Amino acid sequence: LGELEQILSGVAKGRGFELAIVGEAGMGKSRMMHELRYVARKLDLGILRGSCASHLSSQPWSLMASMLRNQLGLNEYEEEETALLAVESLLEEFSEDPDRHERVGVIAHILGYRYPACSIDSLSARERDKLLEDTLGKFLLQEASRSPLIIVFDDLHWVDKPSVRF
Numbered sequence: 001l002g003e004l005e006q007i008l009s010g011v012a013k014g015r016g017f018e019l020a021i022v023g024e025a026g027m028g029k030s031r032m033m034h035e036l037r038y039v040a041r042k043l044d045l046g047i048l049r050g051s052c053a054s055h056l057s058s059q060p061w062s063l064m065a066s067m068l069r070n071q072l073g074l075n076e077y078e079e080e081e082t083a084l085l086a087v088e089s090l091l092e093e094f095s096e097d098p099d100r101h102e103r104v105g106v107i108a109h110i111l112g113y114r115y116p117a118c119s120i121d122s123l124s125a126r127e128r129d130k131l132l133e134d135t136l137g138k139f140l141l142q143e144a145s146r147s148p149l150i151i152v153f154d155d156l157h158w159v160d161k162p163s164v165r166f
Helices: 002-012 029-042 062-072 080-090 100-111 125-146 161-165
Strands: 046-051 149-154
Touching: 002 029, 029 046, 029 149, 046 062, 046 125, 062 080, 062 100, 062 125, 062 149, 062 161, 080 100, 100 125, 125 149
Parallel strands: 046 149
Antiparallel strands: none
16 A cells, blocks of 8 residues: 555656556455545545446447546436536537537547537548547546546456557
């Protein structure tokens, strides 16, 4: 735990770090992640968290969708209107971006919603993925500009391919 606190103190000072916690079931990985989040909050670090699930491993962008749902406080069965308002507020800082509606639309798409202000259906899968990658990158930079950022991914052995490429 002391080593974890040292790592997070370094992150709070702007040093990047990558940490993988690997082990068999019951070894205390979840407890360590709980402690990591506790220490990160004490240090005023931003935290983004996503998780993978076996039944979603073939669904493109499921890890990123999980991270966004957690950040937005949405569950998988959220009312469409509530979810779209949350996505719009998430991308609030993109208000001057001419592609803002498309960005909201592509995020809504991976969360399972349709954003009526734009139609991403006219985009090819490659164009959608490129727009999504760019939007996710800008979102992560936006979050990191507020405070040093910790990104926690659980159960990566079930990760989908597009999330790995990102």
